[in-house]
Amino acid sequence: MGLLQEIIFGLVTGSYIAIAAIGFTLIYGIVNMINFAYGEYISIGAFIGFLAANTLPGPLPVAVVVAMIGGGIVSIILARGFFTPINHTGPVPMLLTSIGLGIVLRNGLRLVGGRSARYFETETSTFQFDAIPDLPVGPVDLLGDFFVTSEQLVVVGSAVAVFASIHLLLTRTDVGIAMRAMGDDESLARVRGIDTQLIRDSVWVLAGVLAGLAGVLMAVQTNVSADTGFSHILQILSAAILGGAGSPYGAILGAYVIGLVLAVSTAFLPSSMTGLSSAVAFVILIAVLLVKPSGIAGTEVREA
Amino acid sequence: MSLLDVVDLDAGYGDLQVLSGVDLHVDDGEYVTIVGPNGAGKSTVMKTIVGIAACLGGSIEYQGTDISGLSPEEVVRERIGYVPQTDNVFPTLTVEENLRLGAYVLDEMPTDRKRDVYDRFPALAGRTDEDAGSLSGGQQQMLAMGCALMLDPDVLLLDEPSAGLAPDLVDDMFDRVDEINEAGTTILMVEQNAKEALRRCDRGYVLANGENRYEDDGDSLLNDENVRREFLGG
Numbered sequence: 001m002g003l004l005q006e007i008i009f010g011l012v013t014g015s016y017i018a019i020a021a022i023g024f025t026l027i028y029g030i031v032n033m034i035n036f037a038y039g040e041y042i043s044i045g046a047f048i049g050f051l052a053a054n055t056l057p058g059p060l061p062v063a064v065v066v067a068m069i070g071g072g073i074v075s076i077i078l079a080r081g082f083f084t085p086i087n088h089t090g091p092v093p094m095l096l097t098s099i100g101l102g103i104v105l106r107n108g109l110r111l112v113g114g115r116s117a118r119y120f121e122t123e124t125s126t127f128q129f130d131a132i133p134d135l136p137v138g139p140v141d142l143l144g145d146f147f148v149t150s151e152q153l154v155v156v157g158s159a160v161a162v163f164a165s166i167h168l169l170l171t172r173t174d175v176g177i178a179m180r181a182m183g184d185d186e187s188l189a190r191v192r193g194i195d196t197q198l199i200r201d202s203v204w205v206l207a208g209v210l211a212g213l214a215g216v217l218m219a220v221q222t223n224v225s226a227d228t229g230f231s232h233i234l235q236i237l238s239a240a241i242l243g244g245a246g247s248p249y250g251a252i253l254g255a256y257v258i259g260l261v262l263a264v265s266t267a268f269l270p271s272s273m274t275g276l277s278s279a280v281a282f283v284i285l286i287a288v289l290l291v292k293p294s295g296i297a298g299t300e301v302r303e304a
Numbered sequence: 305m306s307l308l309d310v311v312d313l314d315a316g317y318g319d320l321q322v323l324s325g326v327d328l329h330v331d332d333g334e335y336v337t338i339v340g341p342n343g344a345g346k347s348t349v350m351k352t353i354v355g356i357a358a359c360l361g362g363s364i365e366y367q368g369t370d371i372s373g374l375s376p377e378e379v380v381r382e383r384i385g386y387v388p389q390t391d392n393v394f395p396t397l398t399v400e401e402n403l404r405l406g407a408y409v410l411d412e413m414p415t416d417r418k419r420d421v422y423d424r425f426p427a428l429a430g431r432t433d434e435d436a437g438s439l440s441g442g443q444q445q446m447l448a449m450g451c452a453l454m455l456d457p458d459v460l461l462l463d464e465p466s467a468g469l470a471p472d473l474v475d476d477m478f479d480r481v482d483e484i485n486e487a488g489t490t491i492l493m494v495e496q497n498a499k500e501a502l503r504r505c506d507r508g509y510v511l512a513n514g515e516n517r518y519e520d521d522g523d524s525l526l527n528d529e530n531v532r533r534e535f536l537g538g
Contacts, residue, residue: 180397181397181401184395187356192405
């Protein structure tokens with residue numbers, strides 16, 4: 001397979017990682033916690049979407065909308081139950097709580113949903129591009145034939161729509177500007193009359209909606225299981241940190257870097273070493289952080 | 305009746321009591337300053353009025369209503385303008401967005417008032433879409449005042465507005481406070497630069513160790529032997 005094909009895979013992976021990384025980084029920047037249970041929010045979104053797709057009439061977008069709404073509701077309920085009551089205790093207790101909550105949710109999903117993976121039944125068209133010349137450099141083909149599926153186009157298109165919506169929300173609406181203000185300085189936000197709890201709740205709902213969407217997209221690309229989200233949480237975390245923790249724009253950039261590095265390293269590494277491709281993403285992460293500790297787009301990491 | 309009436313105020317943070325029995329009042333249209341040495345509790349007076357520090361006793365009346373015990377987000381709804389000493393703008397938000405949040409508690413964006421702010425501080429008008437964090441210290445201070453003025457407040461509380469400004473900007477800043485007061489806004493200002501503040505104000509309070517020490521019109525305090533010796537360096 002040529003490099004072009006790997007780049008397409010990388011863009012698709014980057015797209016669903018980016019959607020999740022935005023939700024993850026908004027929680028980090030505004031609620032001021034690292035939510036390790038976020039992978040499970042994604043898995044729950046995938047399950048809700050799967051149930052909706054198999055019980056409701058209508059096409060896949062209906063299931064996506066149901067998963068997004070369900071994700072938002074689950075997120076705010078979990079936040080109200082577990083995180084809001086300990087909000088004053090600081091980032092470390094909240095992080096530990098989220099790890100514990102993640103374990104419980106993951107095993108709960110496994111208990112209810114069973115161990116086997118399920119697959120979305122989608123009708124996919126494949127667009128084949130065969131007339132591309134090869135450009136071999138050593139063992140690697142820098143061009144080559146490639147294909148794009150309609151599913152992949154939907155994933156990338158959804159991500160672009162999310163980026164545009166998030167940008168409009170954060171720069172054009174009072175709620176969005178208030179979210180960024182809280183990320184900057186919570187006590188000044190209160191002086192300005194911003195209801196900080198309301199804004200935190202809005203962030204939880206928004207992050208849940210994004211997790212629901214990311215869950216269905218991941219599940220369509222891979223499968224539905226208790227590990228759908230958990231298997232991506234380190235990539236999401238890396239994308240958020242790589243971009244500059246707390247910055248949604250940085251998270252998008254970080255996600256595509258991770259997605260492309262994962263895909264391209266698969267192409268460059270000998271086939272016996274493809275297991276190392278996920279390690280390559282972390283090598284990049286460490287390298288970037290050594291040069292610029294605040295991440296690609298970050299100014300400074302908010303003090304805990 | 306005074307616009308703002310603080311009576312026998314005890315206040316502090318958590319278990320730490322900073323103020324004991326502070327009295328002060330500000331009449332409509334007045335320009336009042338609070339001066340005193342470091343750690344006298346000057347800023348704490350302001351922070352208690354706006355609900356950041358805890359009111360442990362006494363009362364704070366604004367326009368005849370008790371506002372002690374209100375949270376900051378409630379006090380701002382009384383349209384009391386407050387400019388904190390430091391961290392008084394959102395650095396990653398643009399100038400325009402900062403002003404928008406200045407009017408967050410209002411139902412509608414007061415566009416005419418925003419124009420007034422840009423007229424008053426022309427340096428901001430050319431940088432509306434730049435991040436507030438990229439502004440100079442003096443410009444950030446102007447933006448912070450502009451945010452408070454977006455509420456069209458009856459009283460403006462200024463916490464050490466000259467702190468951190470380059471010396472040549474300090475006079476300019478005091479001139480702007482004079483202008484705001486002359487336009488009809490009541491001013492309560494805490495200042496480190498005691499001599500200049502007392503020269504400019506109508507009336508002043510000298511605070512030390514969290515208690516009232518002296519109260520008089522500004523010129524009298526400036527000329528008072530004891531005040532000069534104890535607080536103004538002779």
